[in-house]
Every structure is written in C-alpha cells, then in structure tokens.
Amino acid sequence: MTDTCLAIDIGGTKILVALVQGSTVLARQVMSTEPSADPQSWIEHAYSLSRPWAGQYQRVAAAVTGIVTAGKWTTLNPRTLAIKNDFPLQQALHQRLQCPALALNDAQAAAWAEYRFGAGQHRDLVFITVSTGVGGGMVLNGSLRQGQTGIAGHFGQWRDMAGTRFEDSVSGRWFAQAAAAATGREHDARSVFTAAAAGAAWAESLIDTSARRVAMLCGNIQHAFDPDLILLGGGIGLAPGFLDRVRAHADAPRFAPSLARAQLGDEAGVLGAADWSSVDQ
Template sequence: MTTSLLDTLRGGLIVSCQPVDNGPLDSIPAIVGFALAARDGGARALRIEGADNVAAVAKACDLPIIGIVKRDLSTSPVRITPYIEDVAALAAAGAHVIAVDATLRERPVAVAELLAAIRGYGRLAMADLSTIEEAYAAFAMGFDIVGTTMSGYTGGSTPDGPDLAFVTASKALGGFVVAEGRYNSPSLAAAAILAGADAVCAGSAITRTEHVTGWFAKAVADADRRRGETVLAFDIGGTKTLAALVRGETVIDRRLVPTPPDVGSAGWFDAIADMAADWRGEYHVAGVAATGLVRDGLWNALNPGTLAIPPDTSLSGELARRLNCPIVARNDAQAAAWGEYQFGAGQQRDMAFVTVSSGIGGGLVLGGRLVEGARGLAGSLGQVQGSKGDLRLEDLASGFAMAATAGEAGLPADTRLLFDAAKAGNTMAGKILDRAAARIATGLVDLQRLVDPQAVVVGGGVGLAPAFQAALNRSLELFDTALRPHVVFAALGADAGLIGIGHLAQQSDVM
C-alpha cells in the first residue's frame, strides 16, 4: 500500500479542503463540494480536517485522504492530531494517511506513540514539520512522508513566501517530501517541485475564499491608491534634463534644463535634486530615466560622446539620499519603451522601441514585461557595430552624427536646419538624411529578424521629424514585406520616458 499510494502522489497536487473556521463554507456539504471540485481539477489527494469531514469525503470521493484533527490546547502549542484518540477517529473515518505535528515542542503525547498508533491502524504516517532537524528525526523514526507544513508557524513572524530551502534540504535526506505552507500560486507550486518536493499541498488559495478575496481586494485597492498618487520623474539626456510630476499618463508639471556639467559629481547630483526642491511632499517615490547603461541603480556610459558618466556612478543611491524617497532607475529608452507600451503607440503589444535623437537608444517589451537583459543592454540598437567593429549605428545615423556630417559638408551642423535644407531641395542635405535613414531602416529590419515584435515604435526628436519619417519609410519600402517591420511612430513624444519611468516607479512601489 505504501509504495502504490506514494507513487500516486508523486509529482501531483494535494488540495487541503479546510474552509475558514466558522465561515459560511465551514460545513460538511461545502467540504465535500471542495473535494469533488479538486478531484475534477486534477488533484491527486486531499487533506481533510476532522473525522466527520473525512468520513463524508471518503464516501463521496475516491481520492486518497490525508486526515488531521486540529485542537487548540491550553497546555501545548501543538494543534495537529495531538492525541491517540484523534488517530483512531481518523483511521475509522477512512483516512489513508494520518498527519501529526511532529515538531520538537512540548506536547501531550510523544511523537513516537502517535506514530505507533498510526502503524497499528495500518495507515501511512505524515510528519508536519518546521525545521530540517525535525525532518531528520521524523525519517529516522520511520515516517512515510514529511511535510514542510509548520515552517514559519512555530515562533516569530510568518514569512510571506514558502520555505523552498527547507524543501530542498528535506529531500536531500532521501524520503518522500510534501511541500506545504504558503504555496499560494501555481508558480510557487511549480517552484516547490523544482526545489525537490515529491508533491505539493495547497489550501488557502483554493478553498479559503475569504483569504483569496482579501488578497485580490488588497492588491486592487493598493494599485488604485498608487494610480492616484504622484511620482517624481527625471529624464536625463546628453543635452537636456527633464524633471516632472507624473500621475499615470499625465504630466502635471515639468522643468527643463540643460544637463548640468561634471556628471556624477556631488554638485551634479545636487543640481538634479534641486530641480524638484519646491515639489517636496507631493510625491512618495521617484523614477529616473537616464541615457547610458543603468543596472541595479548603477550608471555607466554606453557612449561617452553622448554623456561622459564616471564608471559605476550610484545613480539611485545618490538621488535617494537627496530626495529622501525610494528611487527606480532605468535606461531612458527602456523607460520610454514602457511608456509607449502602456499608454502610447505600443498598445500593449509585443514591441521594440527605437529612439532617434542626439543618440540612438531602444527598449523591448515582450510578453507584457520590460526586457532589460542580464546586463541592462536589451534593445540598445544604437550600439550595434558594423562588420569591421569600429563605428556604431549611433555614430553613423544619430542626430549628432547627421549634424557632424552636415558640418563637414559645409552645411549648418544642426539637424533641424539639415531637414529644412533637404525639404528645400538641397541635394547634399537630402543625401545625408537618406543615408542615415537607410542605416536605421537596416537596423530595424535586423531587429525584426532577431526579435520579431508585433510593432516597432520609433520616437525621439529626430525620429518624430516629418522629413526623417518620410526618408525612413522610403528606405523600408526597399525591403521584402516578410522582413519589413510594422513601424508606428511614438504617441507620447518627449514625455514617453517620463511617463514610462513614472509608471515603473509606481509598479515597484505597489509590488
């Protein structure tokens, strides 16, 4: 019996059908209903409390039952099946497995005596435990199953998540292990199996409607509260810096200054923080979208020609100290990608975002998630180099690059004037614009080959200029339709980074 039942449980879900005590679902018919629903949903076994409930479920349902009795004792903290008579009642009711609290705490009956009684009735024995020392002792005594049930419930504050490390350590002892305790989502149940559990027991998330409703209600209320709150947002570029108060997709107030010199110095951070000096008290969290490589709050240059950032500048830490609030920092193009995904032209589709401005940046949103990559580089199209590995796309086709090429050709070294000249029919200006647009079009096609997003959103001061858009579309039309990306132009304009980092900061604060 032992081998066949454990084989049935292995790799499966056990559903604990224990409603909230004295709640509207705390009745035998409701518990039987939970049991039948769990069976129909694919459960391999049930965990049922109380002999009467076990008897009713055993009569109605053919799944194996792990039976327990809960008691609140004045002389012991042990609650689960503390007495020999509880074992007898569960065995008579039809439990296939009887679980007892086998923690190393003061109890009315020794664990060895409870185990002997379970064996006497020919049932399998499960030990509900809180530590690896208890697991070692339980297996040594001869328990068929150990459960991590009591981890986090024998003293101190209860953790939010399950104890996966306990699962792994228990499995290393070689016996049958059931992961139980705060496995409140399918992903956590899967994580338990990957951590080594033979089976997973879930209860509150399935049969305690009051608890689940409370989780959802709190999450919705918290998100609604955060949605209505104001975030301080910065967008730090190579030439200019924006500071704004953002609420959802609305920019309430803003300031624009040239990006201060001496990037990363104490004075530089003071100047950035001073942009929000008279907004103090109007925000609870701040977001920073910055050009360059931003990872884990540290800031590095991707192109020192755009902004010379000292290595490993503590962007989040320095601003957090000055603003006295949590800081969420991301690359500016990645933040803008998130803004366009949530509120702009991305329309919550899998998308790549490419910003063509003084530099060229990008971001990816796939499966509803901003993809940053292992090093924070994801979407950095402007840093892609040619076959010779010398010049980057940003060096050849950005606003800075076009202006420099125009200056070398005797034209004004200004992209806006370059576009005006091209529109007026200046042949050289037209060639510079077309060459840059063709290079970016090739980059977008390569991006489509690699990522294959539903849409590519193009933004930035250059990217949104009508002359550039026309040139880009002409270049894209030269590619086969099977490779040509679905290009749409950014809807949020210069506010995409502010709105995106504001939303990311709100999300971070909620989570």
C-alpha cells in the same frame, strides 16, 4: 492617497523633473544639463526643481542616458555625459529625497511608456530613438527587457563588420560630420533637414542614406524579435518625412516591420520611469 511619483529625466542637454500620476504629468520643471558637472550635482539640481512639490510624492524614479545596472549608473558614450563607472544612482536619489528610488535607462523608460500609454497600446514593441545618438528599448510579452547588465535595446551600439557603431552612421553626430564634409561648413541635423526642404541635393542624399540604414536596422530587429510594432522617436526619427523614407526602404511586405511614430515626446522618459517604479517592486 493617490500614488504619485517624482520622476527625473537626466539627458545630455536637459534635466526634466515631473510630478507624475499614472499617465498624467501634473507639473514639470526643466533646466539645462551642465555636462561638466557630476551625477551628485545633477541630483542636487533635480532636487531644487522639485522643492515646490515636497510632500506630494511617495517615491522617485529616474530615467538617464547610459547604462543602469542594479541601480548603478555607467556612461555609455562619454561625449553625451561623462560618468564614472557604477555611480550609485538609486542610493544617491534615496538619500537626497528620502523616499524609495528606482533608476533605468531613458530609452528603456520611453519604450515602457509607449507600451503603456502611447502608440504601443500593450502590444509587443521595439522603440528606437534617433537623435544625437541612437538608443532603444523593448517590451516583449508584456515585460520591459533590460538584460543582465541593463544594456538591452541599445541598438546604436551594434557594430558592422568594420567595427563601426550603428549610431555613427545615422545619428545627429553623423549628420553634422557628413554635412560638413559635403559643404565645407558647420551643420547639425536640423540645418540638414532645413536645407533638404529648400531643395539641396546633398542634404536630401544624407537624409535618405540615414533612413535607408535605419530601415535596415528595423528589418534586422524584425527578424530577431518579430515584434508587433517598431516605434521611431527622437529629433531625427520624428522629423517630417523621415518615417516615410524608412518605410520606403523597408523589406518586402511579408517581413516588413510595422512602423509608427512614438507619441509621448519628451515626457516619455518620466512617464515610463514613474510607471515602471510601481511595477518593478
């Protein structure tokens, strides 16, 4: 029997459930996440979406926003999803789906997928997703680095000397706040990029500021880990022209990171979780 995994990606805006074999998503279903619900409800929603594939998979793997430590799930940013500390995610998945289960952070799963099937091509890499917040993952010497508590790669939580989180100065939430301050109107990251394309100087300035700060982060990562490649993903990281701006602000050539776009899009989490579940036995 060909090894097949039921992979689940639970994020702040959507739940993606997929039937995965190797690097192929055979089928997928998506629904909106209800932020006011709880993890058991999200698992039940995922189970309902997977019913047409009953009997077609041998294990389940979940990629989730937040921290996963020894199979237990804890929120990192309650504004994304509010989860009580140490929810027994792997145990709950096993009990509901009646098969072996594994869980890990979604950005770590995406990093592994890009290493195995995407832009990484089995090279040492750091993956950074710049979206509503900022997350990340690292694959070094062929190993996904999760750390003692599961927080490895959470670059958005790095603090400056004033104690400000990095993600609070570059992410979608920052774009919304900075754009509102500049214009007196409500905005999100998408509308800022649209305004910049139409020639709005304030929007151009915000995008360049975010790119300059991301370039600084990439330079610091290069000095800390010296990976072969740093990949940018997420709605902002993959926005037209953003990577070019980051490159323009990068360090001098000798120490400049090798930057590239992530390739696997919104399926990176399910592909990475499914594959990692076959490796991390």
